Amino acid sequence: MPAVAAKTTGQPGRVWLVVLTSLTTVFLVWCLDALFEFLPHRSPGIDIYGNRTLLHRVGTFAAAKSSDAAPVPGGASSGGKLSGSSGTFDGSGGTLNSSAAARYDNMTRCGVRIRRCRNDWLHEYSRLHADIAAGRAPPRWLVSVAVEAGLADRLTGMVTQLWLAVLSRRAIAALTYGDLPGFGAACDAPHFDWLQPPPGLPPDAVDPLKYTYRGVRGYGGDRSYPPTVNGSEYHPLYMINAGDLKWMETTNLSRLPEKRPETPYVISSSNRGRSYAIANNPYHKATFAERGVPPDDAFMCGFFWLCWPNAAVQAYYQQFWEPLSDRAALKIGLQIRTGDGVFRGEAVSDAAKAAALARGASYFECAQGVEDLHKLPGQRVIWFINSDSVVLRIAAKEKYGDKVLTDTALKMVHPDCKGQNPGACGQSSMDASFQHSLGSMITFALVDYHVVTVDSGFGRLGSYMSGRWGNDYELRPGEKCDPKAPLPKSTTNNYFAGVRKRA
Numbered sequence: 001m002p003a004v005a006a007k008t009t010g011q012p013g014r015v016w017l018v019v020l021t022s023l024t025t026v027f028l029v030w031c032l033d034a035l036f037e038f039l040p041h042r043s044p045g046i047d048i049y050g051n052r053t054l055l056h057r058v059g060t061f062a063a064a065k066s067s068d069a070a071p072v073p074g075g076a077s078s079g080g081k082l083s084g085s086s087g088t089f090d091g092s093g094g095t096l097n098s099s100a101a102a103r104y105d106n107m108t109r110c111g112v113r114i115r116r117c118r119n120d121w122l123h124e125y126s127r128l129h130a131d132i133a134a135g136r137a138p139p140r141w142l143v144s145v146a147v148e149a150g151l152a153d154r155l156t157g158m159v160t161q162l163w164l165a166v167l168s169r170r171a172i173a174a175l176t177y178g179d180l181p182g183f184g185a186a187c188d189a190p191h192f193d194w195l196q197p198p199p200g201l202p203p204d205a206v207d208p209l210k211y212t213y214r215g216v217r218g219y220g221g222d223r224s225y226p227p228t229v230n231g232s233e234y235h236p237l238y239m240i241n242a243g244d245l246k247w248m249e250t251t252n253l254s255r256l257p258e259k260r261p262e263t264p265y266v267i268s269s270s271n272r273g274r275s276y277a278i279a280n281n282p283y284h285k286a287t288f289a290e291r292g293v294p295p296d297d298a299f300m301c302g303f304f305w306l307c308w309p310n311a312a313v314q315a316y317y318q319q320f321w322e323p324l325s326d327r328a329a330l331k332i333g334l335q336i337r338t339g340d341g342v343f344r345g346e347a348v349s350d351a352a353k354a355a356a357l358a359r360g361a362s363y364f365e366c367a368q369g370v371e372d373l374h375k376l377p378g379q380r381v382i383w384f385i386n387s388d389s390v391v392l393r394i395a396a397k398e399k400y401g402d403k404v405l406t407d408t409a410l411k412m413v414h415p416d417c418k419g420q421n422p423g424a425c426g427q428s429s430m431d432a433s434f435q436h437s438l439g440s441m442i443t444f445a446l447v448d449y450h451v452v453t454v455d456s457g458f459g460r461l462g463s464y465m466s467g468r469w470g471n472d473y474e475l476r477p478g479e480k481c482d483p484k485a486p487l488p489k490s491t492t493n494n495y496f497a498g499v500r501k502r503a
């Protein structure tokens, strides 16, 4: 600075010009960054939106109905056009209704709307993860121990653990055991390698986090570490079926574990999600907002940090992504969970079909109501039906015909085979189970409106991945829905495998 001043002493006007130009440039760069995310440096090869074709297909960020709202991969609002040229985000396509949109509108930087799921945070975290994994940074891990449960429970716990890891600057890693499939069966990990645990974890530090512990399923006793585990190095965080996890919404999560945040390994298991709560935590809310992650999107953004559907999932589900990529169609998803009994096998008979249709009746009725409310004259309508019961899928296709898109061949098996379908254990069967769970969940994200089963997380998580707000209906069998009153995410996330708290 003194050098500049000395040189230009005779020309104060020019000094001011230089200063002003510099400031303006800095300001412009900062503003433009809200759009293009070049600050801080973008690491090459890591881009959540890199595969534009597939992302577009998966449609997660696509605007719903209008053909000219130009959904830009990388955010429905990429480019700051939340309400598109035709205002399609105003509810008709089951996307952002006006009050949700207003909330999102607040996330601006000098008038430019911040993109949803900005990449810069992901890039920073990916670098941290790589440094820890390669030993360039001291070991600082959060290891997620698999839960003996289905995909929805495991995934909602996993995304919660991811956000805890991000906030406490730990590398996340997943560990599986027994017959439970690993996430690698269905996911590629495009940004950081979390699919393997760090080497050398002592079994004593892991076993107490397992749902089946000391040979007892859902063991309810003490889960603290035996003296063989060095408490300065390992910390257990057992959250399975935990009712009260209020601390995630009220404490500073940068300090995890709170009493000894420097502990190198946090070993954790969880089947209950809190990603909404974490993004809504007053200590971290501002960070999430600045990074384009409102609470309603925290599950979605976290999921895509972790997982990209792998080749096996893509190969099978392409048949559904194709028709659902029709942006002119009105797409309604129905997730009808009938119960774990079906995993042991179902007989396809007329009586069974009639019973399945009767069981699903209120869901079909709700979907019809949503269709009647939103269908434009001449518009194509698609009902995508997701159900654990193949009998229900077959019966629905027979009854409702062409507008039904569903898999009439697939018999699902549960990824917790020991508990649900002991005859189906074995790696290829378990891997396939995870691929279909993930594939059908992601496919469910492609629709405009979601009619889901209250006591199940499967449809709800698909809905959270959709990037649409205010488009959910939750029913128990026999309950009615009011098509004009979809639930906001902040309410829907209160149930099983939700992202806030247990019912």
Ligand SMILES: *[C@@H]1O[C@H](CO)[C@@H](O)[C@H](O)[C@H]1NC(C)=O
Pocket (backbone or CB within 6 Å): 050, 051, 053, 054, 314
């Ligand atoms: C993007 O996805 C398509 C399939 O949908 C795949 O063929 C292609 O290899 C992917 N591209 C990249 C760069 O991952």
Ligand SMILES: *[C@@H]1O[C@H](CO)[C@@H](O)[C@H](O)[C@H]1NC(C)=O
Pocket (backbone or CB within 6 Å): 099, 102, 103, 106
């Ligand atoms: C937007 O931000 C302002 C100022 O912080 C706040 O008063 C207002 O309630 C916010 N709007 C919404 C819809 O959250």
Ligand SMILES: *[C@@H]1O[C@H](CO)[C@@H](O)[C@H](O)[C@H]1NC(C)=O
Pocket (backbone or CB within 6 Å): 230, 231, 232, 233
């Ligand atoms: C426990 O771990 C700490 C931190 O790594 C180490 O300093 C200490 O020596 C260990 N204690 C035992 C008994 O190994």
Ligand SMILES: *[C@@H]1O[C@H](CO)[C@@H](O)[C@H](O)[C@H]1NC(C)=O
Pocket (backbone or CB within 6 Å): 252, 253, 254, 255, 283
């Ligand atoms: C949260 O804790 C971290 C680590 O101790 C600290 O740096 C940060 O300032 C705290 N945040 C707030 C808002 O107190």
Ligand SMILES: *[C@@H]1O[C@H](CO)[C@@H](O)[C@H](O)[C@H]1NC(C)=O
Pocket (backbone or CB within 6 Å): 097, 098, 099, 100, 469, 470, 484, 485, 486, 488, 489, 490
């Ligand atoms: C819009 O969203 C807000 C907040 O998510 C919710 O309270 C409101 O009921 C929704 N309105 C409609 C018409 O869906």
